Amino acid sequence: MSSDVISFSRGAPSLDIVDIEGLKAAAIRAFDEDPARVAGYGTSVGYPPLREWIAAKHGVDVDQVLVTNGSMQADAFLFDALVKPDSPVIVERPTYDRTLLGLRQRRGQLHPVKVESDGADVAAAQSLLESGVRPVLAHIIPNFQNPAGVTMSLQKRQRLLALAKEYDFTIFEDDPYLDIRFRGEDLPTLLNMDDADKVVFASSFSKTVCPGLRTGYLVGPADFIAKIAKMATNTYIAPNMLAQATIYQFAKSGALERSIETVRGALAERSQVLQDALHKYLPNATCTSPDGGYFLWLDLGEDVTVDKLAPAALKRGVAVVKGTDFVVDGGQHSLRLAYSAVTTDQIPEGVQRIAAALDDCRVSDSGS
Amino acid sequence: MSSDVISFSRGAPSLDIVDIEGLKAAAIRAFDEDPARVAGYGTSVGYPPLREWIAAKHGVDVDQVLVTNGSMQADAFLFDALVKPDSPVIVERPTYDRTLLGLRQRRGQLHPVKVESDGADVAAAQSLLESGVRPVLAHIIPNFQNPAGVTMSLQKRQRLLALAKEYDFTIFEDDPYLDIRFRGEDLPTLLNMDDADKVVFASSFSKTVCPGLRTGYLVGPADFIAKIAKMATNTYIAPNMLAQATIYQFAKSGALERSIETVRGALAERSQVLQDALHKYLPNATCTSPDGGYFLWLDLGEDVTVDKLAPAALKRGVAVVKGTDFVVDGGQHSLRLAYSAVTTDQIPEGVQRIAAALDDCRVSDSGS
Numbered sequence: 001m002s003s004d005v006i007s008f009s010r011g012a013p014s015l016d017i018v019d020i021e022g023l024k025a026a027a028i029r030a031f032d033e034d035p036a037r038v039a040g041y042g043t044s045v046g047y048p049p050l051r052e053w054i055a056a057k058h059g060v061d062v063d064q065v066l067v068t069n070g071s072m073q074a075d076a077f078l079f080d081a082l083v084k085p086d087s088p089v090i091v092e093r094p095t096y097d098r099t100l101l102g103l104r105q106r107r108g109q110l111h112p113v114k115v116e117s118d119g120a121d122v123a124a125a126q127s128l129l130e131s132g133v134r135p136v137l138a139h140i141i142p143n144f145q146n147p148a149g150v151t152m153s154l155q156k157r158q159r160l161l162a163l164a165k166e167y168d169f170t171i172f173e174d175d176p177y178l179d180i181r182f183r184g185e186d187l188p189t190l191l192n193m194d195d196a197d198k199v200v201f202a203s204s205f206s207k208t209v210c211p212g213l214r215t216g217y218l219v220g221p222a223d224f225i226a227k228i229a230k231m232a233t234n235t236y237i238a239p240n241m242l243a244q245a246t247i248y249q250f251a252k253s254g255a256l257e258r259s260i261e262t263v264r265g266a267l268a269e270r271s272q273v274l275q276d277a278l279h280k281y282l283p284n285a286t287c288t289s290p291d292g293g294y295f296l297w298l299d300l301g302e303d304v305t306v307d308k309l310a311p312a313a314l315k316r317g318v319a320v321v322k323g324t325d326f327v328v329d330g331g332q333h334s335l336r337l338a339y340s341a342v343t344t345d346q347i348p349e350g351v352q353r354i355a356a357a358l359d360d361c362r363v364s365d366s367g368s
Numbered sequence: 369m370s371s372d373v374i375s376f377s378r379g380a381p382s383l384d385i386v387d388i389e390g391l392k393a394a395a396i397r398a399f400d401e402d403p404a405r406v407a408g409y410g411t412s413v414g415y416p417p418l419r420e421w422i423a424a425k426h427g428v429d430v431d432q433v434l435v436t437n438g439s440m441q442a443d444a445f446l447f448d449a450l451v452k453p454d455s456p457v458i459v460e461r462p463t464y465d466r467t468l469l470g471l472r473q474r475r476g477q478l479h480p481v482k483v484e485s486d487g488a489d490v491a492a493a494q495s496l497l498e499s500g501v502r503p504v505l506a507h508i509i510p511n512f513q514n515p516a517g518v519t520m521s522l523q524k525r526q527r528l529l530a531l532a533k534e535y536d537f538t539i540f541e542d543d544p545y546l547d548i549r550f551r552g553e554d555l556p557t558l559l560n561m562d563d564a565d566k567v568v569f570a571s572s573f574s575k576t577v578c579p580g581l582r583t584g585y586l587v588g589p590a591d592f593i594a595k596i597a598k599m600a601t602n603t604y605i606a607p608n609m610l611a612q613a614t615i616y617q618f619a620k621s622g623a624l625e626r627s628i629e630t631v632r633g634a635l636a637e638r639s640q641v642l643q644d645a646l647h648k649y650l651p652n653a654t655c656t657s658p659d660g661g662y663f664l665w666l667d668l669g670e671d672v673t674v675d676k677l678a679p680a681a682l683k684r685g686v687a688v689v690k691g692t693d694f695v696v697d698g699g700q701h702s703l704r705l706a707y708s709a710v711t712t713d714q715i716p717e718g719v720q721r722i723a724a725a726l727d728d729c730r731v732s733d734s735g736s
Binding site: 010012015018020021023024027028031032035036037038039040041042069070072073076098101102105206210211212213214234235236237238239240241242243246 | 404608
């Protein structure tokens, strides 16, 4: 492995687009303005002013919000509440690898529906439902999907919500990238269109501020949130008060809006530079062109498998994530490329390394 | 309820003994010295410099340490790893209410052994083992036990460890109060006496710094810690990096030692003032005289039940925790009193209110 690996693997903002000084100032204000609640135990619903801020952002009641130690922890609580062994669950194909892992650990029965250029194939979900499958949950990443980079259309959102009402299942709207839109109009969230308590929404400050403060949240029906709050109390009493008070001060001061602008601008540029480099150095591959978010999806063609390519790429000094990580089966000819942790000057070099690794694989294939 | 409730209920330091300025300075240094790791995801073992600091403190290898979002979360992972439905578990009687809850939720088969003035009745544990009970775990709070306030003798520690080796079970040494000793000599931890990988040790910075930073940890055999690290990755990727980096800077600077001195001094005084007030205003009750920690245990006598007393006390403006919370059955004539969240000037008034509430209960009994 090269000592200067270029990483397209992790969906985290590079340090140059994290507002460290703003966070430091926010932490100072948190200690100065509210020492008792920063130092005290708190309760499992989270730091009260941040909870209120999130409720206002999403236009919901405060008792519909629970702030957690990162959104993965929120997912874990939600899965523990809803998914029992053999519970049917609709998932997107491909989808976030840790979602698949969490559902498999709870032995959920996974029903993948393909992700199309306008989001999950809702007609396929409808066929599943009509065939008698009765899911407890449909997991959807509506905006700039991880890993596919596509966004679910308004029409599909409406249709999925209608199905959730008709067949009585929960939509888990997993939406950490919502604010990182580069172009086009914001679409309404499923949460905000929901008039039947069918949606539980999760998001995070990891993609808009930074991951190290591990602050995520759930928004859902008040009785469901109360149930999760009880589980959270029994797990850890309360989430991190210092981190949540810091995020609150960061948001209140306007630094969060500036941070979102910074991340959005940088990622828009990196996404474009990456697409340009892919067209130039890998002309036979096809990639999605995301309207926002952290990732794009690259289809390489049938003549290469990522089980060979990924280690060859790492040898060339570039880290990628194999498509196989994001599907129950298949994905052997695809990669997820994150453009969040690379700077624009690294991207063309990184893509050239992928191209060289592809050549290495082809040479070794033809030689065998 | 009085608007100025005096609380003997929660085991948290009062704000006047939390070093807010020191924590603020530590947070600033965390951002200044290590922005990449404070802002980044990190991994589930915790912030690496804090992990190393903890390993050095306990004289163990770094791969024996996992830093968590509070020690309750550490307990939850440990229980998930070891306790299946009907797994026999030895617990102290009385013991921390959240431990009992966590074990019950996992449907562990609880075997309580009485806490004596020198710690858990190890002879009773031996009888259980000889009768054929094969526990997966014995949960022990060795120092200044919560709620009983007593400390396990060296001899009992040695004997329990010998039993763990002979009968092959894990001792969960739950030791958050270790550093808050008022008098007497430190005893070796079970962890440090263990030569057979039988001990998993848990502690926390909640009792020495403050709870709001939600930082606890586990120390145990490296292979067991690796297993827990995998569970932690799948639950939340990584614990809070800002909080852990702040704790690390606080410890490194010497502020932690000063904080421990402050807490120890304040709690030694509060414990004594509380005992004096109990002897004065409740001469017929008996209480433990802790050598350290946050709590003492008060036996009231047979003529009053805490199910009546606790609400009567709250009406009089004093919060207590019922003995019944800390045992599988019984505890109707005892209270746990925490002297950590009260200042010395509140304590005599608080005890007088308990005495008045006792009178209220007796009057209502004789009138019924």
